[in-house]
Amino acid sequence: MKFLLLILTSLFTVGVSAEVYKCTDAGGNKVYRSSPCSEGYKNIQIDLTTGKTVDLDEEKKLQILKAQKEQEELEHKQLEEQQENLRKLQIINESKKNQLLIKENPNKFSAFAIPPYELEKLTPLVKRYEGRLAEIERLRGIAAQKALASGQCNRVESSELNERSTKDLLVFLVDCTNTKSFYFDQNQLAKQ
Structure with missing residues (x-):
């Protein structure tokens, strides 16, 4: 000592x-x-x-662990950004399909029958289901086509997500020029 x-x-x-x-x-x-x-x-x-x-x-161990945690957080954030970008791309693609459907069939669809839902301007109803927006856009197009296929709709005026929707079951309302309206839920549309 x-x-x-x-x-x-x-x-x-x-x-x-x-x-x-x-x-x-x-x-x-x-x-x-x-x-x-x-x-x-x-x-x-x-x-x-x-x-x-x-x-x-x-x-030194704590610094290594801290650096690993920071790297994991960075990778997680990058993955979330990639997933969000992919989701946005899917939404855009589904909206484009609907717009192409309208453009190719002007006698069956009004010009604003299926306007794209914009992420920055979502109505409160659509905002509730924002995570499923690509699916919603796809099903809006299918609902419009199903109404036309019924033979009771002469021209689609609008195809929108409806207030009857729940967390487990989306419902769509299609309005036609001849004042006929159709309600379709996602299960009915999945068969298409």
């Missing part, structure tokens, strides 16, 4: 450093140094002015 105090005191008084490193090997042998321990030693930093000790090996 006296030897340790002598080493510590001499290092402090010479002004080499206010820090000392206690290096412990696998056999429990301790060596005190003025620089960090080499690989394979347990590395404890001692602040001579405050007496505070820091386990540098543990600190």
Whole structure:
């Protein structure tokens, strides 16, 4: 103990450093140094002015874990962004299919029969089901075609998500020029 105090005191008084490193090997042998321990030693930093000790090996592990967590969070965020971009692309594609259907069949659909739902301007009803917007856009087109196929609808004026929708069952309302209206739920439309 006296030897340790002598080493510590001499290092402090010479002004080499206010820090000392206690290096412990696998056999429990301790060596005190003025620089960090080499690989394979347990590395404890001692602040001579405050007496505070820091386990540098543990600190290094914590830094590695923190860096890994930050990397995982970054990857998770990137994955979420990719999924959101894919979802938006699916919505756009389904809307384009509906617009193409209208363009190719102007005598069966009014120009605004299936206007695209815009993410920034969703009605409260559609906003409730925002996560299923690509599916909603697809089913709106199918509902309009099913109404026409019934032979009772001469021309589609609108095909919209309806208030009768629930979390488990989407319902669509198709209004026709001849004042005929049709309600279809997603199960009926899935058969198409």
